[in-house]
Amino acid sequence: MIKTEALTKRYGALTAVDAVSFTAAPGEVLGFLGPNGAGKTTTMRMLAGFISATSGRASINGHDVETDSLAARRCLGYLPEGAPGYGEMTVRDFLDFIADLRKLRGAARARVDAVIERLQLRSVLDQTLETLSKGFRRRVGLAQAIIHDPPVLILDEPTDGLDPNQKHEVRTLINEMAGDKTVIISTHILEEVDAVCTRAIIIARGRIVADDTPQGLAARSRYHNAISLSLARPEQLAAAHAAVAALPQVAAVEVDANKARLTVLPRGGALLLATLSELTTAQGIALKELHLESARLDDVFRTITA
Amino acid sequence: MSNVGIIMRRELSSYFATPLAYIFLLIFLVLANLFTFYLGGFFERGQADLNPFFSYHPWLFLFLIPAVSMRLWADERRTGNIELLLTQPVSLWQAVVGKFLAAWAFIILALALTFPLWITVNYLGSPDNGAILAAYIGSALLAAGFLSIGSLASALTRNPVVAFIVGVAACFAFLVAGYPLVLDAFRNWAPQFLVDAVASLGFLTHYEAISKGVIDIRDLIYFALLITWFLLATAVVLDVRKSE
Numbered sequence: 001m002i003k004t005e006a007l008t009k010r011y012g013a014l015t016a017v018d019a020v021s022f023t024a025a026p027g028e029v030l031g032f033l034g035p036n037g038a039g040k041t042t043t044m045r046m047l048a049g050f051i052s053a054t055s056g057r058a059s060i061n062g063h064d065v066e067t068d069s070l071a072a073r074r075c076l077g078y079l080p081e082g083a084p085g086y087g088e089m090t091v092r093d094f095l096d097f098i099a100d101l102r103k104l105r106g107a108a109r110a111r112v113d114a115v116i117e118r119l120q121l122r123s124v125l126d127q128t129l130e131t132l133s134k135g136f137r138r139r140v141g142l143a144q145a146i147i148h149d150p151p152v153l154i155l156d157e158p159t160d161g162l163d164p165n166q167k168h169e170v171r172t173l174i175n176e177m178a179g180d181k182t183v184i185i186s187t188h189i190l191e192e193v194d195a196v197c198t199r200a201i202i203i204a205r206g207r208i209v210a211d212d213t214p215q216g217l218a219a220r221s222r223y224h225n226a227i228s229l230s231l232a233r234p235e236q237l238a239a240a241h242a243a244v245a246a247l248p249q250v251a252a253v254e255v256d257a258n259k260a261r262l263t264v265l266p267r268g269g270a271l272l273l274a275t276l277s278e279l280t281t282a283q284g285i286a287l288k289e290l291h292l293e294s295a296r297l298d299d300v301f302r303t304i305t306a
Numbered sequence: 307m308s309n310v311g312i313i314m315r316r317e318l319s320s321y322f323a324t325p326l327a328y329i330f331l332l333i334f335l336v337l338a339n340l341f342t343f344y345l346g347g348f349f350e351r352g353q354a355d356l357n358p359f360f361s362y363h364p365w366l367f368l369f370l371i372p373a374v375s376m377r378l379w380a381d382e383r384r385t386g387n388i389e390l391l392l393t394q395p396v397s398l399w400q401a402v403v404g405k406f407l408a409a410w411a412f413i414i415l416a417l418a419l420t421f422p423l424w425i426t427v428n429y430l431g432s433p434d435n436g437a438i439l440a441a442y443i444g445s446a447l448l449a450a451g452f453l454s455i456g457s458l459a460s461a462l463t464r465n466p467v468v469a470f471i472v473g474v475a476a477c478f479a480f481l482v483a484g485y486p487l488v489l490d491a492f493r494n495w496a497p498q499f500l501v502d503a504v505a506s507l508g509f510l511t512h513y514e515a516i517s518k519g520v521i522d523i524r525d526l527i528y529f530a531l532l533i534t535w536f537l538l539a540t541a542v543v544l545d546v547r548k549s550e
Contacts, residue, residue: 048393051549073395080393084386086316088323100312101394144390
């Protein structure tokens with residue numbers, strides 16, 4: 001459980017985070033989205049107790065991050081931006097160090113090996129951190145964040161700089177771990193939201209500008225339920241455009257003359273696939289392709305944060 | 307183990323993960339012996355004591371201690387590891403004290419490795435071993451004083467080289483505070499009590515008393531207060547600037 005109330009951070013005249021309030025419940029994977037410099041990292045650092053808020057409050061599992069900081073940090077696994085770690089230490093020594101600080105003793109110490117298995121770190125245990133590839137470093141960072149099986153996880157750009165395979169691995173891992181934990185991940189990669197998040201908060205210039213499910217966000221897209229038609233015979237383009245635009249459920253039609261393609265934007269999210277299919281058959285318009293556009297999250301993102 | 311102990315152990319083992327620690331120990335031992343035998347005239351004096359050895363420690367430490375302390379916090383901030391460390395369930399003072407103790411333990415190890423000198427002087431004559439032990443304690447306290455100043459210098463910047471230079475300058479100021487060089491600058495205008503205050507802030511008066519074998523409780527309190535003050539200042543500076 002993470003709760004913030006009007007959390008604010010000012011640096012001189014600059015307001016990095018401006019009265020951010022939200023609650024994240026166990027079982028939720030909350031995606032923190034926003035352009036670079038929007039205040040994502042600053043918010044996460046305040047939650048992790050690394051910097052203090054100018055005003056407002058935040059709590060982790062009921063422990064205030066300012067007044068009950070150590071208890072809050074005990075409930076929290078945190079992956080800082082860029083996954084720092086002591087370069088001269090071996091992976092084994094580093095994880096042992098974190099396990100010591102997390103007071104994992106006796107039977108709980110088996111967690112260290114469980115985490116090593118889970119993140120497939122066995123092969124690099126005796127390598128120093130500075131010799132690891134980016135993917136492995138990120139995994140070591142994740143390992144230190146989950147080593148004490150915390151109820152709350154805050155991961156700052158967990159897939160930044162990874163190749164597509166590694167991104168997929170990390171996302172799978174987050175999905176597996178989520179369960180009954182409260183997870184916040186920050187990202188500016190929108191596909192990530194669809195892949196792992198149950199809810200997304202978009203933050204721009206320090207303020208929350210949208211708080212919705214990924215589906216809800218997608219529905220805000222102009223392209224939500226849009227349909228594109230590719231014509232087999234380019235000379236029919238004008239006729240097709242006129243016929244489609246005349247339909248009452250159509251809000252707008254975008255024409256790409258080079259590819260002989262029409263993109264039909266529905267009014268109020270209406271489903272047009274069947275209507276258009278019938279219309280084109282009736283008018284004798286030959287189609288090469290007819291498909292439902294997937295909602296463009298980046299389009300929503302740009303509209304909201306611009 | 308306590309958090310201070312865990313942090314201290316990690317820090318200490320990281321010294322030995324690179325050749326840096328060994329190079330430092332080598333340089334320290336070579337210089338300490340050079341000073342003792344050439345500048346100090348260990349044999350020519352014809353006395354069975356280690357005064358020539360201990361009297362050069364302040365000048366040796368002036369450059370070597372800031373070299374050890376410069377990385378304490380500057381590196382931690384430069385690499386972003388400070389964010390990892392301080393978001394673990396440890397308090398800031400535990401981290402500051404743990405790192406300081408690691409550096410001090412390292413210097414104490416360097417001092418301990420000068421034991422052949424002690425054996426030599428015992429072979430050649432019959433020195434006052436109590437006085438030698440007191441001098442070693444004084445030297446360790448002096449090192450701790452320098453380290454606490456270096457710790458603050460290291461917290462002020464992300465750049466270890468800047469931390470080194472600032473550290474040397476600040477240590478030098480404390481070292482010479484009891485000398486006419488500094489005191490004359492105050493004597494012309496300042497009231498006597500201020501001149502006395504500056505003089506008593508200097509390391510040398512306190513160190514020389516201990517290194518002659520006189521452990522005065524006032525000298526111990528002086529070092530304890532000085533170290534505490536600089537470690538507190540380190541924590542305050544870090545609290546304000548850790549995320550920059």
